[in-house]
Amino acid sequence: MDLDWRVCSRARLSRDARFDGKFFIGVITSHVYCRSICPAPTAKEENVRYYPSAAAAAEAGFRPCLRCRPECSPGTRAWIGTPNTVSRALRLISECGLEAGGVEALAERLGVGSRRLRRLFLRHLGATPSAVAQTRRLHFAKKLIDETTLPMGQVAIASGFGCVRRFNAAIRKVYHRTPSQIRRLVRQKSPTPENEYFFRLRYRPPYQWGALLAFLEPRATPGVEEVTRAVYRRTISVNGSHGYFEISLDEAKHTLGVRVQLGDPRSLFFIIERIRAMFDLNADWAAIVGSLRCDHVLAKRVDAEPGLRVPGCWNGFELATRAILGQQITVKGATSLAGRLVRAFGQPFNATGNLTRLFPLPEVLADANLASIGLPAARAETIRSLARATCSGQVRFEGVVDADACLAHLTEIPGVGQWTAQYVAMRALGEPDAFPSGDLGLLRALDVSSSRELERRAEAWRPWRAYAAMYLWRMVTEGKAHGGKHASIKAKAAHLERAQDHKQASVAG
Numbered sequence: 001m002d003l004d005w006r007v008c009s010r011a012r013l014s015r016d017a018r019f020d021g022k023f024f025i026g027v028i029t030s031h032v033y034c035r036s037i038c039p040a041p042t043a044k045e046e047n048v049r050y051y052p053s054a055a056a057a058a059e060a061g062f063r064p065c066l067r068c069r070p071e072c073s074p075g076t077r078a079w080i081g082t083p084n085t086v087s088r089a090l091r092l093i094s095e096c097g098l099e100a101g102g103v104e105a106l107a108e109r110l111g112v113g114s115r116r117l118r119r120l121f122l123r124h125l126g127a128t129p130s131a132v133a134q135t136r137r138l139h140f141a142k143k144l145i146d147e148t149t150l151p152m153g154q155v156a157i158a159s160g161f162g163c164v165r166r167f168n169a170a171i172r173k174v175y176h177r178t179p180s181q182i183r184r185l186v187r188q189k190s191p192t193p194e195n196e197y198f199f200r201l202r203y204r205p206p207y208q209w210g211a212l213l214a215f216l217e218p219r220a221t222p223g224v225e226e227v228t229r230a231v232y233r234r235t236i237s238v239n240g241s242h243g244y245f246e247i248s249l250d251e252a253k254h255t256l257g258v259r260v261q262l263g264d265p266r267s268l269f270f271i272i273e274r275i276r277a278m279f280d281l282n283a284d285w286a287a288i289v290g291s292l293r294c295d296h297v298l299a300k301r302v303d304a305e306p307g308l309r310v311p312g313c314w315n316g317f318e319l320a321t322r323a324i325l326g327q328q329i330t331v332k333g334a335t336s337l338a339g340r341l342v343r344a345f346g347q348p349f350n351a352t353g354n355l356t357r358l359f360p361l362p363e364v365l366a367d368a369n370l371a372s373i374g375l376p377a378a379r380a381e382t383i384r385s386l387a388r389a390t391c392s393g394q395v396r397f398e399g400v401v402d403a404d405a406c407l408a409h410l411t412e413i414p415g416v417g418q419w420t421a422q423y424v425a426m427r428a429l430g431e432p433d434a435f436p437s438g439d440l441g442l443l444r445a446l447d448v449s450s451s452r453e454l455e456r457r458a459e460a461w462r463p464w465r466a467y468a469a470m471y472l473w474r475m476v477t478e479g480k481a482h483g484g485k486h487a488s489i490k491a492k493a494a495h496l497e498r499a500q501d502h503k504q505a506s507v508a509g
């Protein structure tokens with residue numbers, strides 16, 4: 001474990017929100033563990049211990065603090081220096097928990113021995129994979145107890161405890177209280193409509209919500225997504241249950257407010273984890289900013305708008321489809337095509353306002369007559385091939401262990417080039433270093449003439465090139481691109497589009 005206690009101590013004493021969730025504080029005198037921002041009176045240094053994960057603090061015998069609620073901190077992520085195996089394992093645990101086979105099955109999927117996986121976890125997170133999974137389950141249960149009015153039986157199932165008895169026992173053991181006693185501690189909130197849930201998800205500041213929405217808004221698929229008055233909304237379908245969610249910012253509390261409307265509360269864990277990924281809530285800005293600031297053009301932009309995130313997606317197939325639709329056309333053109341696709345093939349959805357459709361399933365698009373919406377024949381065939389590959393499991397976007405292998409499968413589809421693959425890696429696989437270097441917008445932003453030149457320059461931004469791409473796109477849309485040689489850049493861009501593998505050159509989106 002490479003926790004620097006001096007850094008932890010400074011963060012604890014100043015209640016620094018930027019460190020929230022990066023480590024946890026065990027207080028020996030009270031036997032509880034806290035976040036760096038805990039409002040309780042500060043304990044003496046000799047009475048505290050620092051842990052790299054909530055699970056490690058729990059394993060050391062501390063109980064979660066009822067004031068700062070460690071379950072509400074931004075997620076633990078794999079920090080710099082953590083081996084790939086650990087970050088992949090964490091991603092799998094957050095996507096699907098520890099499945100039936102437990103640690104053995106997880107290790108097998110990752111291609112390592114289970115003993116080695118345990119050792120790696122202990123070294124980097126201070127807790128075993130099962131302890132990490134158990135803590136996540138417990139934290140989500142606590143969130144449901146505090147933030148919803150779901151009956152306890154449903155809380156038990158939604159948080160993955162399987163039965164009420166095990167759930168009750170686990171909560172009593174950790175909190176020394178029954179679930180109902182914990183719920184009574186929470187100030188009574190106004191009742192929410194049936195099947196509606198409201199959560200607060202923390203991020204580590206800074207967070208550029210406005211800039212993120214400015215990226216999502218022009219790309220919102222009509223009928224499926226919308227951005228209005230600083231709120232993002234979209235329809236969802238999980239395990240046959242349809243609904244929608246909406247996200248808004250509460251800047252003072254460093255949280256996103258999430259309102260979910262769905263008939264089946266068993267999917268809430270999955271939905272919340274997906275939203276966390278979609279809005280990049282685990283990101284650690286302090287770790288990212290260093291590499292971006294060493295480029296003089298990026299530095300200016302980064303200082304003007306610190307904390308821009310890489311938006312993920314709700315569904316990988318949907319994003320990849322959308323990326324293919326956007327090849328070689330403008331963002332606006334791609335959005336209107338996506339709207340037509342959804343109207344023709346998406347299942348109708350009765351909700352509120354402008355959310356009227358679900359995004360079409362791969363099963364539907366696999367044999368769809370896409371020429372009917374005005375899609376060129378080759379592009380239509382690419383989307384059908386993607387849909388078929390997704391149906392057959394040849395291409396998958398969830399539970400991905402090896403992103404490179406996943407992208408290799410994706411580029412086997414005729415019409416899917418490096419640009420599309422890197423864009424999918426950025427937004428559907430959450431690869432922070434993905435970088436669509438053939439993107440015309442990126443070239444234009446820095447006034448460079450070739451993707452090779454751009455790649456050379458981007459070396460310094462590793463492993464955060466996806467964040468750099470977001471800033472560069474932002475510069476282009478804001479009209480603050482570097483240099484005044486627009487005519488020549490335009491000419492270069494046009495040349496590129498023709499000369500390069502035509503699948504590669506595109507403008508994000």
Ligand SMILES: [Zn+2]
Pocket residue numbers: 033034035038039040065066067068069
């Ligand atoms: Zn606390």
